[in-house]
Amino acid sequence: MENNQQQEREKTPFGRMIMDDYMLLLFLGVTIYAIFYLLWGVMELANLPAIPEEIKEALIK
Amino acid sequence: MFRTCDITGFKVDLQSEKLIRYNAVFAVISLLLAVIAAILLVFTRYQPVHLLGAEWYYRLVTFHGLNALIFWIIFFEIAGLYFGSTVVLNTRFCAPRLGWIAFALMAAGLVLSNIIILMGKADVMLTSYTPLKAHPLYYLGVILFAVGALLAVVLFFGNLMIARREKAYGDTMPLFTYGLMTAAIIAVITLASGALIYIPTFLWSLGLINNIDPGMYKLIWWGLGHSSQQINVAAMVSIWYMVSFLSVGGTSINERVSRTAFVLYILFICLASAHHLLTDPGVSSAWKVWNTSYAMYLAVLASMIHAFAVPSSFESAQRRWGYNKGLFQWLSKAPWGNPAFSSIILAIIGFGFIGGTTGVIFGMEQTNIIVHNTIAIPGHFKGTVVIGTTLTFMGITYYLIPLIFRRKIVGFRWAKWQPWMFFAGIALLSVSMIVLGQMGVPRRHWDNTFSGGPFTYNFNPAVDFFWALMMLGGTLAFLSTLIWILIVVISVFFGPKVNGPQDMQLAISPLAPQTKAHKGFEAPGTLVLTIIFLLVFLALFFLNWKWLAATWNVN
Amino acid sequence: MSLFSPAEGWYDKKVSKDEKMWMIIALLLCIMLFVWMIMWHVYGKQNPSNITYRTSTAEFSKLSEAYTKQNMIGADNGIPVVRPQHNSDVFVMSEMWRWSPVLILQKDQSYKLHISSKDVVHGFSIQPVNMNFQVYPGYDYVLEFKPTEAGEYKVICNEFCGIGHHTMIGKIVVIEKEEDLKLYGYENLKKAPEPLTEKKNKQLSETEMALLGEQVYTLKGCGACHKTDGSSQVAPAWNGLFGKSEKVTENGREASIMVDEAYIRESIKKPQQKITAGFENTPMPVFPVTDEEIEQLIAYIKTLKN
Numbered sequence: 001m002e003n004n005q006q007q008e009r010e011k012t013p014f015g016r017m018i019m020d021d022y023m024l025l026l027f028l029g030v031t032i033y034a035i036f037y038l039l040w041g042v043m044e045l046a047n048l049p050a051i052p053e054e055i056k057e058a059l060i061k
Numbered sequence: 062m063f064r065t066c067d068i069t070g071f072k073v074d075l076q077s078e079k080l081i082r083y084n085a086v087f088a089v090i091s092l093l094l095a096v097i098a099a100i101l102l103v104f105t106r107y108q109p110v111h112l113l114g115a116e117w118y119y120r121l122v123t124f125h126g127l128n129a130l131i132f133w134i135i136f137f138e139i140a141g142l143y144f145g146s147t148v149v150l151n152t153r154f155c156a157p158r159l160g161w162i163a164f165a166l167m168a169a170g171l172v173l174s175n176i177i178i179l180m181g182k183a184d185v186m187l188t189s190y191t192p193l194k195a196h197p198l199y200y201l202g203v204i205l206f207a208v209g210a211l212l213a214v215v216l217f218f219g220n221l222m223i224a225r226r227e228k229a230y231g232d233t234m235p236l237f238t239y240g241l242m243t244a245a246i247i248a249v250i251t252l253a254s255g256a257l258i259y260i261p262t263f264l265w266s267l268g269l270i271n272n273i274d275p276g277m278y279k280l281i282w283w284g285l286g287h288s289s290q291q292i293n294v295a296a297m298v299s300i301w302y303m304v305s306f307l308s309v310g311g312t313s314i315n316e317r318v319s320r321t322a323f324v325l326y327i328l329f330i331c332l333a334s335a336h337h338l339l340t341d342p343g344v345s346s347a348w349k350v351w352n353t354s355y356a357m358y359l360a361v362l363a364s365m366i367h368a369f370a371v372p373s374s375f376e377s378a379q380r381r382w383g384y385n386k387g388l389f390q391w392l393s394k395a396p397w398g399n400p401a402f403s404s405i406i407l408a409i410i411g412f413g414f415i416g417g418t419t420g421v422i423f424g425m426e427q428t429n430i431i432v433h434n435t436i437a438i439p440g441h442f443k444g445t446v447v448i449g450t451t452l453t454f455m456g457i458t459y460y461l462i463p464l465i466f467r468r469k470i471v472g473f474r475w476a477k478w479q480p481w482m483f484f485a486g487i488a489l490l491s492v493s494m495i496v497l498g499q500m501g502v503p504r505r506h507w508d509n510t511f512s513g514g515p516f517t518y519n520f521n522p523a524v525d526f527f528w529a530l531m532m533l534g535g536t537l538a539f540l541s542t543l544i545w546i547l548i549v550v551i552s553v554f555f556g557p558k559v560n561g562p563q564d565m566q567l568a569i570s571p572l573a574p575q576t577k578a579h580k581g582f583e584a585p586g587t588l589v590l591t592i593i594f595l596l597v598f599l600a601l602f603f604l605n606w607k608w609l610a611a612t613w614n615v616n
Numbered sequence: 617m618s619l620f621s622p623a624e625g626w627y628d629k630k631v632s633k634d635e636k637m638w639m640i641i642a643l644l645l646c647i648m649l650f651v652w653m654i655m656w657h658v659y660g661k662q663n664p665s666n667i668t669y670r671t672s673t674a675e676f677s678k679l680s681e682a683y684t685k686q687n688m689i690g691a692d693n694g695i696p697v698v699r700p701q702h703n704s705d706v707f708v709m710s711e712m713w714r715w716s717p718v719l720i721l722q723k724d725q726s727y728k729l730h731i732s733s734k735d736v737v738h739g740f741s742i743q744p745v746n747m748n749f750q751v752y753p754g755y756d757y758v759l760e761f762k763p764t765e766a767g768e769y770k771v772i773c774n775e776f777c778g779i780g781h782h783t784m785i786g787k788i789v790v791i792e793k794e795e796d797l798k799l800y801g802y803e804n805l806k807k808a809p810e811p812l813t814e815k816k817n818k819q820l821s822e823t824e825m826a827l828l829g830e831q832v833y834t835l836k837g838c839g840a841c842h843k844t845d846g847s848s849q850v851a852p853a854w855n856g857l858f859g860k861s862e863k864v865t866e867n868g869r870e871a872s873i874m875v876d877e878a879y880i881r882e883s884i885k886k887p888q889q890k891i892t893a894g895f896e897n898t899p900m901p902v903f904p905v906t907d908e909e910i911e912q913l914i915a916y917i918k919t920l921k922n
Binding site: 115116119122149184185186190192193230231233234235236237274275276279299302303305306307312313314315316317318338339340341342343345346349350353354357358359361362365366369370373421425426427429430431432433434435499500501503504505506507508511512513514515516517518520521582583584585587588591595598608609610612613614615616 | 618619620622626627632633634635637638639642643645646649650653656660661662663664665666668692693694695713726736737739741743744745746747748749750751752753754755760761762763764765770772773774775776777778779780781782784785786839843
């Protein structure tokens with residue numbers, strides 16, 4: 001019986017295994033969002049340059 | 062404690078049923094609050110009436126947004142998640158006591174933030190962009206609600222685990238539950254972003270943190286604001302599949318395709334929070350293009366797959382029932398007398414043609430310039446959240462009343478045309494708002510005459526016509542929502558009890574016969590409809606880019 | 617069968633021909649949309665800018681004030697008017713509730729607009745051409761505009777910024793040739809000489825003080841709320857204000873006061889001390905003005921009669 005089940009497991013296609021594994025999907029969903037949207041976005045906002053000195057100097061001598 | 066449903070044969074956990082009922086009732090209360098505010102807002106923006114003063118206008122915009130987009134939707138979705146993870150799987154609720162704690166937190170959040178808004182301590186809009194500051198209790202209310210909702214989502218996964226351990230389903234859960242699982246994962250992303258931004262903002266409102274950077278706030282807030290509406294998309298599509306099953310015995314013509322589409326949602330749909338930052342300073346074009354396109358439009362691909370898979374599940378079943386003549390007999394012979402069915406079909410049409418097309422076009426980096434923050438944006442999401450999600454939820458409620466509340470629907474004749482009236486109202490409202498937005502009319506704006514300003518501006522005179530249409534549509538939608546609420550409340554509290562299948566007013570169809578009755582394409586009618594949709598999309602697409610190309614140059 | 621687990625073999629079921637066709641069409645459309653956005657950056661003429669500088673509200677206020685002072689050629693309804701050189705950096709400040717300055721631009725010339733906010737988030741919406749951008753405090757968003765059509769444009773605010781949101785409206789004028797200035801009554805605007813700075817240490821006459829006060833009113837943005845035409849939507853109008861008696865609330869108690877020099881001084885320095893009845897919902901913030909400037913403002917207010 002157990003053997004049989006194991007065989008079936010091995011036969012399960014990879015795509016189907018991912019589809020049925022909702023914890024893995026949860027992990028992937030959170031990770032993709034966190035990396036591409038959040039982290040990337042926060043990094044860009046955190047690393048903005050200051051207004052160039054020559055523009056400032058032209059106005060305030 | 063279980064009862065066995067004498068209509069569907071499902072084993073129903075009584076604790077779970079009670080939780081579903083309470084969450085559904087609170088959803089309806091939130092919707093009522095939202096539409097009362099909505100009608101006042103419509104008659105304020107309709108300048109000939111200009112009902113409310115500026116203060117109450119902005120107060121009720123905040124109130125309407127929170128109740129409609131957050132409370133109504135999420136309460137209903139929690140009810141749905143509980144239903145899909147217990148009743149559908151014939152299994153028990155993992156921790157009913159925690160379920161009640163979640164409910165209490167959400168209800169407390171609803172009451173607290175609504176009171177603070179009405180007291181005039183939180184005139185900050187739903188988005189509450191810093192440095193606009195609300196009373197700390199407002200943020201606390203939202204946090205309580207979000208924590209409660211997050212707990213409920215965790216319980217949903219708990220139920221799934223029990224079901225799997227107790228072998229309530231094999232390796233693969235039913236498609237309806239699968240779609241809800243998608244919604245639940247998106248909800249985790251949503252609520253985690255919410256915690257990430259609301260907790261510091263709460264501390265800031267208490268004076269414990271000096272400054273919340275407005276750019277960071279907006280970036281993270283939309284991880285909540287936009288993703289929360291993606292929960293709706295997933296939940297709504299699941300219900301579409303379910304209603305196909307209940308009303309005509311249909312099922313996805315290819316489960317693998319439908320499930321792949323849900324997986325694409327899980328992986329990519331939340332990136333679209335970037336739609337709200339396309340004309341903002343700070344983030345680069347590379348970030349904008351990648352995120353706004355859900356990583357090369359993979360989530361749009363998913364929606365387009367559903368756009369075929371859902372109607373084709375109806376068509377294929379109907380053809381197997383023998384309605385096989387021509388391209389559209391399956392549609393003309395459909396159970397139009399079933400209000401759940403008509404709601405869902407109308408929701409699909411509205412969501413696709415109004416919400417979907419504008420969503421993709423407005424969400425492109427450059428075309429966003431001509432619509433950002435105009436009234437076209439709420440116009441777009443009236444097409445998605447209101448025609449799509451709300452009408453779907455209204456429709457499925459016609460099944461929930463007999464099956465979960467065990468009551469007959471009072472005023473069934475009214476229920477039959479309520480979805481049509483609602484569709485007509487919101488379609489009118491939504492389309493006229495989109496047109497107004499294309500003419501530059503801003504959203505969340507009290508006075509189109511700019512009284513008190515140093516200058517004034519007169520919009521294209523055509524706006525008057527569309528304002529009138531919008532007012533008309535809003536009124537229709539308001540009345541039909543009231544009718545729906547009355548039907549629901551009277552049925553649930555005073556309706557005659559359902560004692561068995563003979564009391565069902567909405568038919569539950571048996572499974573359609575398995576054997577294919579026709580040759581060639583599985584769903585030719587659906588293919589024609591989707592091609593028409595594609596042509597409409599392309600027409601709107603090129604129109605918008607033409608308008609963009611006619612503006613000033615900017616880079 | 618969406619309420620039951622799918623029948624065995626669901627994973628290997630062949631996709632029907634029509635569904636496959638639709639999926640291929642959809643995939644092609646998705647790729648087309650993605651490539652389209654990128655190509656518009658190469659061939660299109662409307663792309664949101666990639667240049668943003670980190671700044672602070674204090675720094676940007678200083679810069680935009682200096683910019684306006686240097687380039688101002690007059691005022692329109694209490695808002696400074698600037699006619700920038702093409703290809704130059706132009707500083708546009710948004711605040712509750714005004715856009716400053718009014719710009720005179722030349723058709724088919726480029727201008728680098730630096731846009732930021734002094735207080736909350738605003739929405740920069742040019743009408744009727746209908747172009748919309750977001751403005752944050754602390755971020756200097758640089759947008760290079762090239763107007764392609766002459767005419768009068770308004771800048772409305774389309775992001776909620778408080779109770780006076782609807783009064784926030786600015787102006788951009790695009791001219792093709794010099795005569796076009798007449799259309800807007802701008803033909804006599806010229807850069808004012810700066811005669812008053814030389815007299816810095818000398819006693820100024822009341823008229824000179826009032827003139828300087830008007831400049832402060834325009835530059836510092838008092839006119840965003842305080843009008844001089846008698847309209848009092850968000851704040852008391854200034855004409856006829858001096859010498860008038862007003863109902864105010866002080867520490868929760870109502871009182872009647874007379875608008876005199878001491879009261880104006882106090883109202884500017886501690887705006888929350890005495891709040892005029894009817895304006896409880898639009899509290900005035902503290903503005904960075906010097907004592908000298910306050911005296912000039914008082915002189916200006918005195919000249920404003922009903």
